[in-house]
Amino acid sequence: MPSDGPPTHLIRLADLGPDRVRDVLDLAARLKGRPGRGELAGKTAGMLFFRGSLRTRASFEAAVNQLGGQTLNLTAMSDFWDLEERDGSVMDGRAPEHVKDAAAVLSRYVDLLAIRPAQQGLSWDVDRQDREIQAWSRHATVPVINMESAQRHPLQGLADLMTMREQLGKLDGKRLAVTWVHSPEPATVGVVHSLLHAALQEGMEVRVAHPPGYELDGGVIAEVEELAQDTGGSLSTGLALEDAVEGAQIVYARSWQSLEDYGNKTLGASHRSRLTDWKIDEKLMELGDDAKLMHAMPIRRNVEVSDAILDGPRSLVYQQAENRLHSQKALLLTLLR
Numbered sequence: 001m002p003s004d005g006p007p008t009h010l011i012r013l014a015d016l017g018p019d020r021v022r023d024v025l026d027l028a029a030r031l032k033g034r035p036g037r038g039e040l041a042g043k044t045a046g047m048l049f050f051r052g053s054l055r056t057r058a059s060f061e062a063a064v065n066q067l068g069g070q071t072l073n074l075t076a077m078s079d080f081w082d083l084e085e086r087d088g089s090v091m092d093g094r095a096p097e098h099v100k101d102a103a104a105v106l107s108r109y110v111d112l113l114a115i116r117p118a119q120q121g122l123s124w125d126v127d128r129q130d131r132e133i134q135a136w137s138r139h140a141t142v143p144v145i146n147m148e149s150a151q152r153h154p155l156q157g158l159a160d161l162m163t164m165r166e167q168l169g170k171l172d173g174k175r176l177a178v179t180w181v182h183s184p185e186p187a188t189v190g191v192v193h194s195l196l197h198a199a200l201q202e203g204m205e206v207r208v209a210h211p212p213g214y215e216l217d218g219g220v221i222a223e224v225e226e227l228a229q230d231t232g233g234s235l236s237t238g239l240a241l242e243d244a245v246e247g248a249q250i251v252y253a254r255s256w257q258s259l260e261d262y263g264n265k266t267l268g269a270s271h272r273s274r275l276t277d278w279k280i281d282e283k284l285m286e287l288g289d290d291a292k293l294m295h296a297m298p299i300r301r302n303v304e305v306s307d308a309i310l311d312g313p314r315s316l317v318y319q320q321a322e323n324r325l326h327s328q329k330a331l332l333l334t335l336l337r
């Protein structure tokens with residue numbers, strides 16, 4: 001169903017801008033705790049997964065269904081095939097179809113496309129460009145939502161911001177510790193990049209702890225530092241765990257892969273094996289200011305975060321996961337009504 005004007009995409013939070021993000025979260029707060037009223041009756045959301053998901057898939061599908069809409073759910077390699085995203089390419093390789101054609105066709109079947117693209121995992125210089133999700137947004141004629149690319153996870157960013165607002169009220173000047181934690185299988189860095197954007201657009205004091213070699217993407221850091229200049233927020237990176245958590249109201253744990261070792265799994269695993277003491281426990285949390293724990297999940301219990309914290313009063317992780325549902329409902333209403 002091609003639209004009349006260019007659609008609004010959500011590839012990164014900056015696509016909505018701070019005011020619209022706040023409007024979406026105000027609406028999400030109103031929607032929380034009330035069933036949908038069929039606002040999306042007659043609308044279909046297409047969902048394409050090139051990688052696995054539990055929360056994003058389930059919460060997005062539940063959000064559409066609760067608002068009276070329908071989902072069309074497709075998984076790469078079982079429901080369809082490799083897609084080429086480079087414009088002008090000679091397609092004599094693996095991919096039998098171009099995103100340009102798939103996006104044009106699917107735009108005639110659905111009202112919105114929500115996509116979790118593949119991550120090649122070979123070169124950060126390549127993956128950091130988010131070429132696949134960018135290609136979908138160029139070629140689709142309906143809104144495209146990024147359900148987690150290499151660089152960004154804007155849906156998680158919305159739920160994270162909603163959760164921090166619920167917990168702390170006004171966020172400017174509040175202290176957020178983002179802590180790298182050890183995991184045998186590190187996750188994408190996109191969650192942290194979107195979290196930094198969300199927190200700094202609200203003027204938070206953000207302190208990031210990570211070991212040497214786990215620096216965040218330089219382009220994203222430059223972008224969010226510019227944002228912080230406008231909002232009065234601040235960002236420090238490369239801190240020790242204790243220094244980041246000292247005085248923090250929120251401690252956000254995430255294991256992300258080293259962008260230096262990116263593409264070299266053996267080297268990455270070898271470096272991480274020396275970092276098993278990077279984890280969250282009660283002793284660390286006590287350094288904060290009545291600190292609460294957030295985590296995008298999935299969590300490796302007693303590797304990333306202790307059971308005592310996850311199962312105790314400091315944990316916001318289920319509230320945070322629930323807020324995926326409410327914030328996505330608000331986003332859907334914003335983009336589709």
Ligand code: CP
Nearest residue numbers: 053054055056296297
């Ligand atoms: N937080 C998050 O995106 O979870 P999933 O990978 O399970 O979707």
